[in-house]
Amino acid sequence: MSGWRAARLEEIPARNNGWIPVRDHLGIRAFGVNAWTKRETDGALITPHNELGTQHEELYYVLRGHATFTVDGDEIDAPEGTIVFVRDPGVTRGAVPVDDDTIILTAGGKSGEAFTISDWERNWEWNRRAFPLYQDKKYAEAAAVLREGMAAGGGGPGLHYNLACFLSLAGETDEALEELRIAIDGDESFRELAKNDGDFDPIRNEPGFPS
Amino acid sequence: MTKPYEVASIDELDRIPVMHGLEWRPIRRRFDIRAHGVNAYTAEKPGDWIVEEHTESAAEHQELYVVVKGRARFTLGDDELDAPTGTLVFIEDPSIKRKAISEEPGTTVLALGASPDSPYEPSAWEWWFEAYARTPEEGAAILEDGLAERGEHPALLYHLACMEGKLGKVDEARAHLDRAIELDPRWRERAESDEDLTAVLA
Numbered sequence: 471m472s473g474w475r476a477a478r479l480e481e482i483p484a485r486n487n488g489w490i491p492v493r494d495h496l497g498i499r500a501f502g503v504n505a506w507t508k509r510e511t512d513g514a515l516i517t518p519h520n521e522l523g524t525q526h527e528e529l530y531y532v533l534r535g536h537a538t539f540t541v542d543g544d545e546i547d548a549p550e551g552t553i554v555f556v557r558d559p560g561v562t563r564g565a566v567p568v569d570d571d572t573i574i575l576t577a578g579g580k581s582g583e584a585f586t587i588s589d590w591e592r593n594w595e596w597n598r599r600a601f602p603l604y605q606d607k608k609y610a611e612a613a614a615v616l617r618e619g620m621a622a623g624g625g626g627p628g629l630h631y632n633l634a635c636f637l638s639l640a641g642e643t644d645e646a647l648e649e650l651r652i653a654i655d656g657d658e659s660f661r662e663l664a665k666n667d668g669d670f671d672p673i674r675n676e677p678g679f680p681s
Numbered sequence: 682m683t684k685p686y687e688v689a690s691i692d693e694l695d696r697i698p699v700m701h702g703l704e705w706r707p708i709r710r711r712f713d714i715r716a717h718g719v720n721a722y723t724a725e726k727p728g729d730w731i732v733e734e735h736t737e738s739a740a741e742h743q744e745l746y747v748v749v750k751g752r753a754r755f756t757l758g759d760d761e762l763d764a765p766t767g768t769l770v771f772i773e774d775p776s777i778k779r780k781a782i783s784e785e786p787g788t789t790v791l792a793l794g795a796s797p798d799s800p801y802e803p804s805a806w807e808w809w810f811e812a813y814a815r816t817p818e819e820g821a822a823i824l825e826d827g828l829a830e831r832g833e834h835p836a837l838l839y840h841l842a843c844m845e846g847k848l849g850k851v852d853e854a855r856a857h858l859d860r861a862i863e864l865d866p867r868w869r870e871r872a873e874s875d876e877d878l879t880a881v882l883a
Contacts, residue, residue, distance in 0.1 A: 472757075472758070472760065473758070473772065473773055473774025473776075473777045474757045474758075474760070474770065474771060474772045474773060474774065474777055474779075475770075475771050475773070476755075476762055476764070476768060476769060476770045476771070477768075477769050478765075478767050478768055478769070479767045479768075479769065480767065492745075492769060496745070496769065496771040497771070497773065498743060498745060498771055498773075499743065499797035500717065500742065500743040500794070500795035500796055500797040501716065501717040501743075501745075501793055501794075501795045501801075503745060503793060526716065527714060527715065527716045529708075529712075529714065529719060531691075531749075531791065533747070533749055533767075534767075541685075541686045542685050542686060546688055548688075549690075551690050551691040551692060551749075552688065552689075552690055552691075553688065553689050553690070553691060553708060553712075554686065554687075554688050555686060555687050555688075555712040555714065556685065556686040557683060557684070557685060557686060557687070557712070557713075558683075558685035558686065560685075561685045561686060563686070575747065575791070577717065577719060577793055578716065579716030579717045579795065579801065580716055581715035581716050581800075581801075582715070582800050583800050584796065584797065584798055584799050584800055585716075585717070585795065585797065
């Protein structure tokens with residue numbers, strides 16, 4: 471082993487949501503780093519999100535092309551070479567491309583802690599396999615995939631929340647309530663999300679459903 | 682009040698000359714990023730340095746270099762790498778000696794770094810890179826700031842001694858040099874051939 475690795479960005483296969491998994495491809499363990507291209511499904515570059523779950527600071531760099539960011543409700547014109555640093559994990563941030571071939575590099579980590587791989591990244595493979603089953607209404611099979619993911623080291627509140635959704639729709643009420651409880655214990659924001667999530671309609675009136 | 686986000690163009694970043702045409706464009710410090718190191722480096726001409734020769738043995742950082750403009754030639758230990766725009770170079774082993782030379786005008790490299798095993802702290806070199814780009818008086822003040830933030834760091838003490846040596850403050854320089862060597866004896870050898878410290882060691 472030489473102790474170093476190199477790649478051209480275009481050599482790293484983009485996943486179907488426009489994600490170029492730089493960190494995973496190179497085996498980086500010290501910080502989060504990824505690149506994002508226009509997503510086929512909705513044309514976005516960066517899905518509007520916050521970092522409350524990870525408490526990450528995030529740096530965005532427009533590597534190629536031209537994007538429009540929306541951060542904390544403000545619209546930011548971002549041609550190539552623009553740096554957007556989002557310090558506050560609670561701020562909602564997202565980006566859409568102005569030019570179709572735009573690439574954004576992102577880097578992130580939590581101040582004061584050594585980096586650990588984010589839940590969304592380590593769970594990606596399981597969610598990728600489970601969601602088509604969910605869309606085909608094969609809820610028990612979708613739940614089985616996420617359970618397999620948890621057994622293989624996946625986890626975190628988001629994965630438990632998704633499993634709760636699938637179990638609710640599969641009619642496994644007690645298990646769904648338990649998974650939802652775990653999700654909310656890990657990330658209180660899931661309590662609010664669950665209130666309006668139609669996946670929980672089958673169990674919404676159960677005594678154990680979170681208020 | 683700290684702003685929840687900040688925006689800048691890479692062209693707006695400070696330009697701090699380092700050596701052999703290499704310019705440091707501070708990103709981490711501009712935004713006070715605390716989770717990892719991140720900076721840009723630019724070189725105006727082919728043949729200029731774009732990454733100075735160094736290892737990361739002291740900080741034990743993993744480093745990622747991204748060629749965002751132009752073309753660079755990296756030397757990584759005994760290996761050579763042609764790196765056009767869009768190349769990512771990840772150096773996992775901190776002990777690998779690394780260096781890069783610009784091969785096109787205006788080559789720009791983004792660099793990220795941190796240790797995988799411990800929380801990130803701003804690297805001491807940030808202070809001494811800037812100190813040497815300023816007058817000795819300003820440089821000494823910058824290194825004092827670094828010591829206030831990083832505590833007794835041998836490299837910061839050493840470079841403060843150099844600034845004080847330039848200013849003729851022999852006693853202060855001697856005290857800081859002695860403490861740097863006490864903390865890390867490797868600085869002794871460098872001091873013996875450092876022109877800034879000639880009067881201090883006389």
